[in-house]
Amino acid sequence: MSILAASGTAWAQSVQRVQTRIIERAVSRNLDTVFRPKLVINSGATGPVTALALSHDERHLVTGVGNNTLRVWDLWVGREIARLSGHTARITNVAISRDGRRAISVDADRSVKVWNLGALGEVSSLGTHPSPVTGMALAGNDSGVFIASSDGRIRATALQDGKVQWDVPAHAPGVVKLVVAADGRRLVSAGADGAVRVWDAATGKATVEIAWDSPVQSLALSADDKRIAAGNNRGEIALWSMDGTRMATVESKADRILSIAFVGDGGSLVAGGADGSVVQLSPGGESPRVLGKHDAPVSYMVVSADSSFALSASEDGTSRLWSLRGGTHLLTLVSTETGWAVIDAKGRYDGNQQALNGIDWQADSGVANIEDFAETHYQPALLPRTLQNGEIAAAADIPAGVSFPPSVRFLSPASAGGAEARSIVVEVVAEDKGGGVSEVRLYRNGKLLPRDIGQVERQDVDGRAQVKARYQLDLSQGGNVLSATAINNERLESRPQTLTLAEGPRPPGRLHLLTVGVNRYKETRLNLEYARPDARAIRETMGAELQSSHTVAEVVTLEDEKATKESILAALRQFRAVPSDDVVVVYMAGHGVSVGDDWYFISHETLIPRDQRQLSGHALSSAELKAEMEALSADRTLLLLDTCHSGTAVSPLKDYRGMKALRLLARSVGTHVLAATDRQQYAVELEALGHGIFTYTVLSALGGNGDINRDGTVSVTELINFVEGAVPPLSKKYADYAQYPTGYSRGSDFQVSRIVPGK
Structure with missing residues (x-):
């Protein structure tokens, strides 16, 4: 080999090694670029969904969950509206009366309870059933309840006085399922003995006898009362006419069939299996269509009257909404110990803060809280917008994979510990993990620091962006906790890195209060x-x-003519000089308008154009409010908004969409926001109370009713929790609908009221 050839070979090998290193770095970069997570409830889980019922008007969904509570959902508003306690064992069955006013539930201890869905409380108890309950159905005229038990008996009981109307031995001992015909005159039962029987609902006499060669696990009737379907533990579903004539046997792709429901008059069925699968089946022999899969057995299935949707309940702790027209999974509904959440297939979500704090996207490569995706995936009123095919913003498909957020760390101070000087230098570095570095945020005691006090340096390190932020920071008296986050180009926020410089109680600080009230408008x-x-x-x-x-x-x-946009902004700018140890509270009452996902406060001089999109630049926007709250140096801030829409027939979907901007304001700035933005009246303003319901409740909380822990003071967190719980029933009592305020906290909790004895 010549020297030239040898050197050429060496050069080629050198190039190859360099290329290999480049490829290895690219592969390594690729591996940590994409985050393909699974949704996990990490805290507050209530256990399995053990029972499910849909009201006849399809407005309310009632579920039994693993902590022995009933959860009531308003599907039109798009949220869980009540947690009903009273059962002491697993809830096994629930049913809703045809008029939607009552729900009846049974638990594993055989306790039968009746609930008022209007007042959202227990009405009465029907006592304890003699044997464990395996099936329940309401009479067609809502006058009574049919209960099947493990001893094979069926009992009819009057709801008004609890008297037994009839009681018959219906099946051999074992599981017995029940369903009432739409005409209310007939009752169908099926048991572990393989028998299927039709009964006269008034007398308890059997009119049709059917024998099947398999124990029945599930039972359904078609909407026209012409077909009976029963599922077994072999994944089979048998169909009969109401007179007992065998029509077909359908093989499903599911395991043991635990729940079935007809789609309309029986053109198809949906079934839930012990393996978690949800399938749509055709009696005509077409191949089953798999809609999706839960992570545990599916215990209940219901179908909407127009055959568009199906709902399933599972031992995995979720209820799920499926499109029967598209054959897809649409939404997952979650109830936690203190909250609720709705998540769609792409990861877009709605819910209250208590639930969302405990829900994560988790993969082997990392964990992200669901709220880390708030800017792109939070969608108020997601549930009704999905049901009504409303407009929902496009978003990345999280389960399919999204770019990682940047990593973030403190350069100085390098470690936690006491800070001797009142003013220190803080340096934070954020490094690209595949999604870029769009923004670095630094919080002191939970409040975002104004952007203009930081110096940002961007550089490229080994082909990746690196951002260093340097702050000259005045520390607050008492405790000082710094936290830093970084945002990638897809607006995914990193997990915060926290540094505790000092611990100890904060001084009370001084209060700076701005109140705005507009009764009289130029318009x-x-x-x-x-x-x-x-x-x-x-x-x-x-x-x-x-x-x-x-x-x-x-x-x-600022009131009436003095409450202009410029005067409100000037007052907020005046508060920029407030020191970090003080407290700022801003209260605004008047009209508010939602335009898409934006929100505007209507000051005195603002005219509302026919095309409300033209409010931009004229009305006080949530973006302008956010900028002013962010510019405050005070660590402890609270924004109270009591507003309504100027119209009289505005869709709730539009009302709640505007909440996105206010919620993101609270989350990104690190403040507390409590808002009532509603339709029709001024956030339900009533002469009987002398105030709007929202402010009436805030005043009640400040007066002492919000002192939940009875320490003689009311904190921001207590205020928000009290108002969120008290406003809906109060507004429902005085108005024709329930109002749901929105509260969100990110920042230090602090006292807002001291209880004065005798007041």
């Missing part, structure tokens, strides 16, 4: 009755030295 048709009195009541309550938890430093009041 007189917008005039209100209670906005100004509500603002004054808040000022008098929170600004009173005796009741305030803080020394009152200043109170700024």
